[in-house]
Amino acid sequence: MTVTTPYGPRTGTGPVVMRLEQVSRWFGNVVAVNDVSMTIGPGVTGLLGPNGAGKSTLIHLMSGFLPPSSGTVTVDGEPTWHNENIYRRIGLVPEREAMYEGISGWDFVLANARLHRLPDPKAAATRAIETVDMQSAAARDVAGYSKGMKQRIKMATALVHDPDVLLLDEPFNGMDPRQRLQLMDLMTELGANGRVVLFSSHILEEVEQIAGGIEVMVAGRHAASGDFREIRRLMTERPHQYTIRSSDDRALAAALIADGSTSGVELGVQAGSAVLNVQASDYHRFARRLPVFARERGIRLYEVTPADESLEKVFSYLVNR
Numbered sequence: 001m002t003v004t005t006p007y008g009p010r011t012g013t014g015p016v017v018m019r020l021e022q023v024s025r026w027f028g029n030v031v032a033v034n035d036v037s038m039t040i041g042p043g044v045t046g047l048l049g050p051n052g053a054g055k056s057t058l059i060h061l062m063s064g065f066l067p068p069s070s071g072t073v074t075v076d077g078e079p080t081w082h083n084e085n086i087y088r089r090i091g092l093v094p095e096r097e098a099m100y101e102g103i104s105g106w107d108f109v110l111a112n113a114r115l116h117r118l119p120d121p122k123a124a125a126t127r128a129i130e131t132v133d134m135q136s137a138a139a140r141d142v143a144g145y146s147k148g149m150k151q152r153i154k155m156a157t158a159l160v161h162d163p164d165v166l167l168l169d170e171p172f173n174g175m176d177p178r179q180r181l182q183l184m185d186l187m188t189e190l191g192a193n194g195r196v197v198l199f200s201s202h203i204l205e206e207v208e209q210i211a212g213g214i215e216v217m218v219a220g221r222h223a224a225s226g227d228f229r230e231i232r233r234l235m236t237e238r239p240h241q242y243t244i245r246s247s248d249d250r251a252l253a254a255a256l257i258a259d260g261s262t263s264g265v266e267l268g269v270q271a272g273s274a275v276l277n278v279q280a281s282d283y284h285r286f287a288r289r290l291p292v293f294a295r296e297r298g299i300r301l302y303e304v305t306p307a308d309e310s311l312e313k314v315f316s317y318l319v320n321r
């Protein structure tokens with residue numbers, strides 16, 4: 001992918017605004033998206049959440065291809081569902097691999113340019129394919145593409161009509177580090193040029209690298225919203241659980257209880273040996289004080305292991321706080 005895109009500043013007037021108001025979507029008994037309201041403006045926004053959080057459903061609702069069961073999704077005040085005017089302004093990079101195989105990358109992008117009834121579909125397809133650096137493979141059948149190449153050709157079809165809003169579902173899946181960086185540059189540039197660029201991911205570090213704003217989804221609900229510092233803070237300031245092995249668990253437990261950086265300290269047994277289970281309520285203080293306590297009392301720390309570091313646990317804390 002080229003770093004500088006041929007897509008310059010957005011041509012429309014006023015900033016683009018995508019607004020979701022009390023949007024829910026259910027499939028039978030499953031509530032995939034539950035009463036979500038958010039406003040997304042120009043720039044890169046990360047939609048962060050664990051598997052099954054409702055990110056793909058939300059992206060399809062935003063794109064106008066899936067109707068909400070209740071609530072509204074609008075771009076500049078116009079509902080996206082079934083709205084041809086809005087389809088022209090939105091580009092979607094779906095997560096699914098199911099693409100129309102048996103045609104070349106070039107034909108695939110060109111077909112999309114024609115669907116949008118662009119005045120010069122060939123020029124638009126050429127521009128999009130060059131932007132994702134797929135010129136050399138464009139004549140080949142999509143079926144033979146690697147996962148990263150499929151991602152890039154999907155990106156070209158989404159870009160072909162130069163949309164104001166670009167929605168990307170897990171776009172970095174299957175990309176090597178170089179392709180990932182190039183796509184990040186491209187998304188950053190499109191965002192800086194006034195477009196709404198929203199992408200989903202379940203990896204905080206990935207989102208932090210490029211997203212100005214982060215919207216966190218958990219179990220269908222909108223769990224948190226902010227810039228990466230705020231989201232990072234919410235995640236690191238939650239109570240952390242540790243398993244500690246030391247030369248004197250009792251003395252260490254007494255010191256930790258007296259200190260106030262913990263909300264729970266208990267002696268336990270794990271895999272046949274004594275451990276200390278600690279819930280640290282003030283993570284930063286706990287991390288500073290623990291080695292000091294041990295040193296002052298001549299206690300040796302053999303092991304300090306975080307017990308609840310799975311991303312799912314972190315996310316569920318955000319929902320239940």
Ligand SMILES: Nc1ncnc2c1ncn2[C@@H]1O[C@H](COP(=O)(O)OP(=O)(O)OP(=O)(O)O)[C@@H](O)[C@H]1O
Binds near residue numbers: 030031056202
């Ligand atoms: N067409 C459908 N029919 C029934 N249930 C669905 C449908 N689409 C999504 N769901 C359910 O809605 C919930 C949210 O799914 P969704 O794919 O939106 O989550 P996600 O955050 O994108 O997860 P992943 O990262 O695993 O794709 C899940 O429980 C899923 O099984």
